[in-house]
Amino acid sequence: MKLLVTGGAGFIGANLVHHTLATRPQHEVTVIDALTYAANEASLASVRDKITFVQGSITNTELVDKLISETDLVVHFAAESHNDNSLNDPSPFIQTNLVGTYTILEAVRKHGKKLHHISTDEVYGDLELDDPAKFTDQTPYNPSSPYSSTKAGSDLLVRAWVRSFGIHATISNCYNNYGPYQHVEKMIPRQITNILTGIKPKLYGAGQNVRDWIHVDDHNAAVWAIIEKGTSGATYLIGADGEQNNKAVFELILELMGKPVDWYDHVNDRAGHDMRYAIDATKLRNELGWTPQYTNFRDGLQATIDWYADNEAWWKPLKAAVEANYAKRGQ
Numbered sequence: 001m002k003l004l005v006t007g008g009a010g011f012i013g014a015n016l017v018h019h020t021l022a023t024r025p026q027h028e029v030t031v032i033d034a035l036t037y038a039a040n041e042a043s044l045a046s047v048r049d050k051i052t053f054v055q056g057s058i059t060n061t062e063l064v065d066k067l068i069s070e071t072d073l074v075v076h077f078a079a080e081s082h083n084d085n086s087l088n089d090p091s092p093f094i095q096t097n098l099v100g101t102y103t104i105l106e107a108v109r110k111h112g113k114k115l116h117h118i119s120t121d122e123v124y125g126d127l128e129l130d131d132p133a134k135f136t137d138q139t140p141y142n143p144s145s146p147y148s149s150t151k152a153g154s155d156l157l158v159r160a161w162v163r164s165f166g167i168h169a170t171i172s173n174c175y176n177n178y179g180p181y182q183h184v185e186k187m188i189p190r191q192i193t194n195i196l197t198g199i200k201p202k203l204y205g206a207g208q209n210v211r212d213w214i215h216v217d218d219h220n221a222a223v224w225a226i227i228e229k230g231t232s233g234a235t236y237l238i239g240a241d242g243e244q245n246n247k248a249v250f251e252l253i254l255e256l257m258g259k260p261v262d263w264y265d266h267v268n269d270r271a272g273h274d275m276r277y278a279i280d281a282t283k284l285r286n287e288l289g290w291t292p293q294y295t296n297f298r299d300g301l302q303a304t305i306d307w308y309a310d311n312e313a314w315w316k317p318l319k320a321a322v323e324a325n326y327a328k329r330g331q
């Protein structure tokens, strides 16, 4: 099968490329990536001779049309992905997440190809800390930020193209991923690389916000289960029951890195900060037989800390600019 991976030089996309070459070497992989600030070509350096890499935007109609005409399946990761950036400037989020997804859908429709659309649980909004509910594929959409609202819009476009035009597409919504190759703007790599460079971790607000954490490899194994066994038009929620509040994650990172567990700063909170995410992944587990492999968060986090410690050349050139941006916002 020929596979087109959009956003394959980003965090989850690059991990999907590695996962695919390791587990399904019979497939031919092409990556399209605009190489925005969030991409890192070094993430694909070890496999560059095994894939085709095209630098370009998913909003480029001609390029997208050509690449999709030559593929069997599109796995669509490309997005502007950081909530904090979307609060500063929503415009690239509108372009890539909405117009880019529309551009892909039109080419998929024209050429009769398959699509798997990657999305987030943030489309469902947030939950109260004491709410026993978790998100399911029946939960109404209620996004909070420019980022999550554009992801919600992209999901709705995919659903409409399935219903109105009969395209073959599946959607998955996952929560916070962690693992290697994640940009240092995101919470876990930011704190690990802060500690590695002698900076105190920066906790937003009181740190009571809860995120549900999943290892990126478990996410990508679920993506493959959906591609191979999922039903067109269906939405699958991917989750591994990893709820933790931010303060607890900070304390664990500090403990694993040999620092006092209170060695962090409280900084300005995020505007509109979602309180809690939690996913009910029963459908994925029961219908498709997927189970997570990284069930011990402490071990997964230790491996991630080791990866950042061993791969300074990958993240060091990005670090100062990211921290300068955060500093402007008192974060």
Ligand code: NAD
Binding pocket: 006, 007, 008, 009, 010, 011, 012, 013, 032, 033, 034, 035, 036, 037, 038, 039, 040, 056, 057, 058, 059, 076, 077, 078, 079, 080, 081, 082, 095, 096, 100, 118, 119, 120, 121, 151, 173, 174, 175, 176, 177, 178, 182, 183
């Ligand atoms: P990322 O920011 O690390 O990578 C995004 C990639 O997309 C980058 O390589 C970037 O260059 C590329 N890109 C951006 N705009 C583009 C454009 N116009 N054309 C082509 N390429 C473009 O993001 P990520 O964390 O790997 O997230 C990937 C996908 O997974 C996103 O759709 C995101 O919404 C979704 N998701 C992420 C998480 C998470 O925890 N990171 C959780 C759930 C869902």
Ligand code: TDX
Binding pocket: 081, 082, 083, 084, 119, 120, 121, 122, 174, 175, 176, 177, 185, 186, 187, 188, 190, 202, 203, 204, 209, 210, 211, 246, 270
């Ligand atoms: O320095 C920080 N300190 C801090 O306390 C940063 C960067 C974040 N935080 C908090 C905010 C969140 O409650 O940590 C939590 C996680 O923050 P992010 O890593 O920015 O992730 P989040 O906003 O939860 O979104 C992530 O998961 C869902 C991804 O970035 C999205 O792409 C995905 O859709």
